[in-house]
Amino acid sequence: MYSTEDHRQALRMLAAGDSLSKVSRQLGVSRSALRAWRDDGPPHQPHRGECPRCDSAPLDEGAYASLLGFYLGDGTIAKAATYHSLRVSCDRQYPGIVADVEGSILRVRPRSSIFHVAAPGVVIVHANWTHWPCLFPQHGPGRKHDRRILLEPWQERIADRHPAGLLRGLFHSDGARVANWATRAVAGEPKRYDYPRWQFSNRSDDIHAICQQALDTAGIPWRRSSALHTSVSTRAGVAALDELIGPKR
Ligand SMILES: [Zn+2]
Known part of the structure; x- marks a missing residue:
């Protein structure tokens, strides 16, 4: 031998x-x-598990942070007979975000087969795997805003290291860049001023807290502008978030 x-x-x-x-x-x-x-040819590789939690497989943390944001925003995990299905609903008018969701899934689990299900106005990106609940332990029965959504310590460490990815996932799924404007008289002439802001909309206070923590980590000022919204509205804050996450497209 x-x-x-x-x-x-x-x-x-x-x-x-x-x-x-x-x-x-x-x-x-x-x-x-x-x-x-x-x-x-080369000898067979011994079988290695793929799960970063169960098998200590390597995890692309940047991609995971963005996928966590997409999951918390517009994602669900559904149990099937022998696997779990991760589904992220994407607005059909933003193909760049659909591609971002797919890319994040493939970087987190390179062997994923991804498929799309079309529904009115949306594309639902599906990927099946038995281990999605290991990576998203927030999975549970019922809707996300009806249960506690708390990050585990290992997820918090990733969120601290990769706030940009997490914020991109959150704001590109459940956020909008809103263009507000107003006119003011300057030297007797009406002048238009634009006040863009980013607004994150979600029904879960816990998910708002995760979003706000990531904004704090990135040094971006925010305020809870209503029960449903966390807003970034200072000029410098909007510019910093634009730079970090890019436009929805
Ligand atoms: Zn696992």
């Missing part, structure tokens, strides 16, 4: 142009074994 490392090293040497005889001499592997390896 030869080790997997012998196998890999032999393939590296053969690929680099070393002869069977030389590799056989250096590694102490028979020429017939080398020929079989050369013809069969």
Whole structure:
């Protein structure tokens, strides 16, 4: 029996142009074994689980932060017979956001198959996996605004490191950049002033708190402008959020 490392090293040497005889001499592997390896290719990888929580698989934290935002905004997790289905509803008029949701899913779980379900005005992005509840432990029965939505400590650490991704997911799903304007008389002439602001709309106070914490982390001033809304309305705050998350498109 030869080790997997012998196998890999032999393939590296053969690929680099070393002869069977030389590799056989250096590694102490028979020429017939080398020929079989050369013809069969690399050894099989031992099976590795894909779940960052159960199997310690690597997690792209930036992509996770944005997917967390999309999930908290317009996402749900539904249980099927043998897996869970992550579904994010996207406004059909923003194909860039649909692509962003898909890209975030693929960076979090590279083997995902993604499919779309069309409904009036929306595209629902679906991806099925048994481990979505590990990554989104906020999953539970009923609607998100009828239950507590608290981040676990490992999620809070990711949110602290990646506020831009989290804010992009939140504001691009449940937010809007609202263009307000007013006229004022300047030297007797009416002059138009624009007051753009970003507004996050959600029925869950817990999700507002997560949004507000991410804005604090990013140093962006906000106020709870109504029961449904957290607003960013200072000129500098709007500019900073524009820079961090980009437009909805
Ligand atoms: Zn898991």
